[in-house]
Amino acid sequence: MTGNTEENLPENENKPEGPAHKRNMTRRKVVVAGGAAVVGVGAAGALAMTASADEASDATDTASASASSTAEVCYKLTSETTEGPYYIDADKLRQDITEDKEGIPLTLKLKVIDSETCKPVANAAVDVWHCDALGLYSGYESFSQGGGTAPTDAPTGEPPSGEPTGEPPSGGTGGGGGHEEPTSDTRYLRGTWKTDKKGCVTFTTIFPGWYQGRCVHIHTKVHVDGEWTDAGYEGGHTCHTGQFFFEEEAVLLTEEVDPYSTSTTTRTLLTEDTIYDQSGTTGGLLKLKYNKNNIAKGVTASITMGVAPDETNDGTS
Template sequence: MDHDDHHEGQRVSRRRIIAGIGSIGLAGLLAACGRDDATVTTSTGETVAPQATTANDLTSLFSGANTCALTASTTQGPYYFDADRIRGDIREDREGTRLRLAIRVQDSEQCGPLANAVVEIWHCDAAGLYSGAEAQSSGAGGAAGGGAPPAGGAPGGGAPGGGGGQAADLTPVDDKRYLRGAQVTNADGIVEFTTIWPGWYRGRTVHIHAMVHVGDNNNRVLTTQLMFDESLNSRVFAAQPYAAHTGRDTFNDDDSIYQDSMLLKVTEEQGGYLGVIVFSADSDRDGT
């Protein structure tokens, strides 16, 4: 893998990073983009690596990826916790098909880009395991992420149908943090991650969790999931390391959370795939 972890994985809280960005300005953070050795020091003293500049051709891909209609919300599932990692490349040592993920966040009322929002994503690896919860997500240790739903909702998705009660944040039981990370939206409302195509586990289709935070108090204004076309899932899972995990039992058509609006717009690119989607978030949480 072509990991670039030179300045990835710094443990900074979202509250402090947003406060720091408010002082230096987002332009100051993005000005260092494109330099491999670039870092930015916020007013709180944290040294943060800016995310890579979004290519011009990437912006054009957002047209038609979604509409200004409010993005569907789901419960966060049983495996969410604040991993405290502001980074773009979240792969660490996980093997799998490379996936570049680009998300544009817009305000659902103004239909314009939402800058300075924090977008957080997390998902399982090729074997269906979640970092920080490997025992639970494998079905070991009395919890059942890979089998029957643990308390608080279906594995990885929340209550069946996606509209039930919210699961509590997980207390991690190991020190792994792979396939978890957060980025701050630029002036166009865009963040970009490098990850791998997610695997699967019993009871859920293939998905990535996402959460959007705004404001100094890190208000959670959107919790949702991203899905993939099944023809692409089949293509990716025919190769290793995915092919070693057999017996997939749940697909988009029979998943309790899946909605068409959650499908990523996916294109092939050298070394893997690019997935693009637009989130329309209720940034003031007034229900519109």
């Protein structure tokens, strides 16, 4: 995977991590061991302070609840989804992907962790790409259906329930179908950057618009085991392919803001989408912060992605 640098390349602090370290304990054992250590410290502190039995019991309960919370995080892999037809391989190494596109400012804060160990995945290459405020994808303006022109094979009928089934329609959906080769040189609202030592990476962009057949979303890929070079990010494999989604309350507010308000496309609701699996954060639902009285000022979106670094999930199967 290569790319041309428009801004300074990420600092090559360390070589990207190789295959994930050996795991000698199951996730459950890791969590139980951690919980036991916390309980031990709590109990020792209680004895030192000659606390009552009830207080010691409360400390143990609190530690157990903390261990349970940690287990909840570590057990869940973020949902894998289709790559969609409009992916371009690490074409732009940058964090600000806005270019000259108009829309509500969006700060996208991502964290990548190993879902088994909860440890951050550092030096990973994270791709994000999405449509503009009127539903167009850069590089594919002749394919994507923005501005109110609906594809004839857009999904209709009752909203799906449970896990999505079958292949999503191709041609203008941005969610399924085979890969299409770019038809233009535009690359707005696309970018790749590396995670820091804490597994974090931030992108500056705009709130995506919508188009017929899909709810508002952002695509992502996480690549590991490669190398950051002067030419870009080389080698490795894709351990996660997913999509991020937005709560309906926020999307409704964007409909009142220009240029979103000029769209004539019927919007697909989050509950109607054929890709989102309705599982909340695990399925890619973003945590949003914004002024409900003035969303035009900007939105901050964040999510932690639990991935399996050893696995390959390129979103094409």
